[in-house]
Amino acid sequence: MSYGSAPVLAGVELTVPAGTGVCVTGENGIGKSTLLRCVSGLQRPDAGRIRVFGGTPGGSPEFWAAVVTTVEPPTWYPGLTTKEHAELICRAHGQDPDEAGVDEALERFGLAGHADAIPPSLSSGQKQRLTLAMALLRPSALLILDEPEQRLDPEGRIAVAEMLADYLSTGGSLLMASHDDKFAVASGAELTTMESLHP
Ligand SMILES: Nc1ncnc2c1ncn2[C@@H]1O[C@H](COP(=O)(O)OP(=O)(O)OP(=O)(O)O)[C@@H](O)[C@H]1O
Numbered sequence: 001m002s003y004g005s006a007p008v009l010a011g012v013e014l015t016v017p018a019g020t021g022v023c024v025t026g027e028n029g030i031g032k033s034t035l036l037r038c039v040s041g042l043q044r045p046d047a048g049r050i051r052v053f054g055g056t057p058g059g060s061p062e063f064w065a066a067v068v069t070t071v072e073p074p075t076w077y078p079g080l081t082t083k084e085h086a087e088l089i090c091r092a093h094g095q096d097p098d099e100a101g102v103d104e105a106l107e108r109f110g111l112a113g114h115a116d117a118i119p120p121s122l123s124s125g126q127k128q129r130l131t132l133a134m135a136l137l138r139p140s141a142l143l144i145l146d147e148p149e150q151r152l153d154p155e156g157r158i159a160v161a162e163m164l165a166d167y168l169s170t171g172g173s174l175l176m177a178s179h180d181d182k183f184a185v186a187s188g189a190e191l192t193t194m195e196s197l198h199p
Pocket residue numbers: 003008026027028029030031032033034035
């Protein structure tokens with residue numbers, strides 16, 4: 001993969017066995033987001049091979065039924081509230097919002113008091129909470145998260161790490177990038193440095 005003439009991710013090899021979590025770490029600019037973008041099907045590598053559940057990333061409705069990526073920041077729907085965003089994601093995936101537990105999720109993410117606010121009025125940490133709440137509310141088999149701990153307060157990081165550990169314990173797979181090793185370990189992910197991905 002390259003941006004212009006600068007190579008990024010040359011010779012990288014990574015396997016995330018289904019039902020496990022991997023967290024890639026490394027200095028700013030080393031290529032973590034680029035890796036996650038490629039695995040999410042948002043960027044196509046110039047060479048090499050990426051398979052997700054045996055298929056090409058991003059290439060089919062089945063991929064997007066199974067995979068949630070937060071690599072690209074969300075766009076909020078004009079005029080829809082925090083709660084309506086959460087309900088919408090459930091309905092889009094064939095779930096009844098009450099049965100999916102929208103109210104409980106908003107409570108868990110500390111957003112219950114902001115259910116009727118529109119997302120642009122939320123703080124950056126609250127927007128991050130809503131993004132993660134929406135990612136975890138809908139059914140999925142793989143979460144691809146770019147620095148999910150960003151903008152969360154210490155309590156929020158602990159809560160999200162627990163929710164990711166729950167996700168893994170119920171059979172989900174997780175690929176994330178993070179600068180917070182403690183958070184990643186608490187999430188149940190195995191830490192892997194970008195440097196170690198070059199065999
Ligand atoms: N759109 C782009 N155009 C040109 N170069 C880019 C682009 N996106 C990333 N790069 C370059 O590719 C390299 C890898 O960037 P990437 O965002 O993947 O790093 P990262 O490890 O996620 O960094 P960080 O820890 O800061 O999030 C960097 O040198 C960056 O400057």
